[in-house]
Amino acid sequence: MDDLYREVIIEHYKNPSYRGKLDPHDISFADNNPLCGDHIQIDLQVSAEGIVTDARFDGQGCAISQASADLLLESIIGKTLEDVKKINKDYILDLLGIELGPVRLKCALLSLKVLKAGVYGLQEAGDDLVE
Amino acid sequence: MDDLYREVIIEHYKNPSYRGKLDPHDISFADNNPLCGDHIQIDLQVSAEGIVTDARFDGQGCAISQASADLLLESIIGKTLEDVKKINKDYILDLLGIELGPVRLKCALLSLKVLKAGVYGLQEAGDDLVE
């Protein structure tokens, strides 16, 4: 009915393919969306060549944030960490196929921030990671 | 030409009768107008019965503040300290015979604040003294 709730988003929200945890994992990072308190954790398995071989996310969030996490992880499996570092805001918006205002954008970008903070080995998932 | 500069004010400003210092004195107090930095000192001689027998002011200020100091001191000589404590804003405005906005009012009231702070033996000449 509305762009924001395209079927693909509702589908990934209700039936995510990459929800869960990975044990063992090579990279694991978690952080919050300061605006709403939503929390997300991302675990990665990475090959010796630096290629993401598996990925999972866990935590709570709205349809936008959960669907974008699921879509994001789906899209990075098989990519190198170097490629992951290059992912930005527009990449996510393309995956979701929607326009978002500044507040909902934060929901959509939370998983990317957490992913990149993990890949870079940072303390915190800052906004500058996705600019 | 303008109410604020009635002849009596210009006259008291140019030729004040109570400018100077008293030595010896029984009460002496000085403070600033925080708005403009004008400074005024008032010295009093007081009889054993608590009657003001002489008074002087010193310092710098605009015509309004100087004239009101001169008029004020003129009016309190012969009064008791108890009477001086009762003097308020309206008394000064009556002496000056003019209306004043909130900023110039501070100029007009500086001498009264300093006088009352001295009479009460306070540390500072606060606004509450003239309310």
Place this chain on the structure above:
Amino acid sequence: MTLDLKKIRNDFPILGRQLRPGVRLTYLDSTATAQKPLQVIEAMDEFYRKFNANIHRGVHTLAEESTALYEGARERIAKFINASSARQVIYTRNTTEAINLVAYSWARANLKQGDLVILTEMEHHSNLVPWHMLQAERGIELEFIPVTQDGLLDLDAYKTLLERQPKLVSFTHMSNVLGTINPAAEIVHLAHQAGSIALVDGAQSAPHLKVDMQALDADFYAFSAHKMCGPTGIGVLYGKTTLLETMPPFLGGGDMIREVKLRSFRANSLPHKFEAGTPAIAEAIGFGAAVDYLTSLGMDNIAAHEHEISEYAMERLEEIPGLKLFGPSADKKGGVASFILDGVHPHDVAQILDQDGIAVRAGHHCAQPLHEKFQIPATSRASFYLYNTKEEVDLLVKGIYKVKEMFG
């Protein structure tokens, strides 16, 4: 006297807004910020068109006029909360800055390691973080009056905490999530009996209840204009004169001084001592217009109207299957309805309601610890103010059914 809603709604231009073709605004987010009546918007507009000048130091006409307007607003705000003197009304940016002023000035001068500050589990971040910072810096201790499952403060637990001789009890008059109206005068009285001073966060009470500083007897009371029909950028810290007078200044700069030398200064008298630099002049004047507006309607009438709407909303919302409301029953709370809906994230609730122009807030509403207590990350919150109607509650309920359908 009941409010004339038709007339009132005409005072608020935004309430007539079409968000999208055919979609009218239903504003149910006044707890976050209230809408502004023309009376307030025009007072500020007029200030900039006719009177704008910097205050206090100017002797020219505009400066005299703007000073009189700025200080006149302070007088009316003082009267609105029944303060004994306008000197007790210190302009700040908002409630948050007002509480920080107390934390920086009063608390840093009076609290030392091990001193106890009592807060509650239902505080807004604005009445938590300043004390967290002081705890890290000074080693003060923090304790919290627990919140019961039905959203009330546990006063027995409070009385037990008081035996530990706190220096400060700081609590919200009304919860912005649960809507709970706390027995503020009683909490203050008990604090005083225990030898403590009391700060009341009035961000949600000043807009909605008749508050009276003489009856409340709080040592400090903090509130924001923007939640009570006034502009952004201005709030107030009210304080008892003896406390304010002995507190050191907070921000240093122009206007808060009596005299400045190259290497030292003397502070100005109240309220200026705490107002450094060019203040929010137009905003103070707008705030004055806002309290005039509220006074003209009557705070008792406003509270009664909100109560009626709120009671109706509780009834209607409770009927919705899978919807859980937080907070006490309608008689113990203001016009706030926070809820969760089975299987739907609050963000999605708010987003889907927005498609029909219904503005509710979703998130932790700056009260994360309270949400944690109830083991939920977020709620959706509808809140009601003097301009809301029962028809708007009906739209909300209809919208929630639509949400359920989409995620069904």
Place this chain on the structure above:
Amino acid sequence: MTLDLKKIRNDFPILGRQLRPGVRLTYLDSTATAQKPLQVIEAMDEFYRKFNANIHRGVHTLAEESTALYEGARERIAKFINASSARQVIYTRNTTEAINLVAYSWARANLKQGDLVILTEMEHHSNLVPWHMLQAERGIELEFIPVTQDGLLDLDAYKTLLERQPKLVSFTHMSNVLGTINPAAEIVHLAHQAGSIALVDGAQSAPHLKVDMQALDADFYAFSAHKMCGPTGIGVLYGKTTLLETMPPFLGGGDMIREVKLRSFRANSLPHKFEAGTPAIAEAIGFGAAVDYLTSLGMDNIAAHEHEISEYAMERLEEIPGLKLFGPSADKKGGVASFILDGVHPHDVAQILDQDGIAVRAGHHCAQPLHEKFQIPATSRASFYLYNTKEEVDLLVKGIYKVKEMFG
């Protein structure tokens, strides 16, 4: 390009005001606060009529719109001062709060007893009192770059002071009394060479000069909207990212947090870390409109216009017997003319000029130590901005002759 004064003056409703029958306003007090063009007044008016909502946390349409407007203004302000990122632009109430933010957050985390802070003798109280307070609290040392008799900073003395390895050099870009435009980039560069950081008080430069954070290279730069055609209640602290990121938060509360637990919090990222509570939303939007307005005229054109007026004013004022001007020659200063008139107190000068609608300021202009240096308690100050004309200078001169007559 020269400014189209007729068109510009029409943008400012207040400039057409009749103060009293037959008495038009001649506003020569822009150094205290500037007047506001319709573009700014209407941007805020429109915000309240159409978009008002609290920002950041709302997902409904109004909240998205107001957040976008608020953050969009930040982007344009960042561009106006050529900051590399909008994250370096922190909204404060005014210049004063911006300087206090540095004094409370950066300085209290970095300065210890005996550490040297260099100021100048021409500082506004806002760049003195915060350091007096820190001196009293921490025992830091203060030294002052002297002002020469013709109103310039003594840079040789500065270089000698730098040998004492200051931690901070904090100085005004342009004096609000003398009008002196200090060689800010050079002062900053010398500070850096000596291993010190540098704070520039831009309250008077941001409104009047083209400022460029890349060229200036200051670590902090503070300015106020109300002096540059914007509203009251909003200002900015610009800072270098690495400094801002390592500084502890200042005010605690909503919005400046990433996460809050009952007993602890984590701070948000820049710029939000330093913006606690509901900010001055409408005012930020008004500030954005103000920088748009200034940009549309061109800061270089504004500076050139002011220079022309100022040069003319200096010439005319110098001709008046018994009038003494303070500050350097017109080529080294902005549009500020501070003077004293033999035998007449500055308050009386201002008051009598006001009878003809001429608004000048009288007093110490929040720079008492500078006045003390020149051994005068007060001056009268006429100041010029983009909307002032040579005819207004003529009215001023005529008015001063009238004053002389009255007190003759």
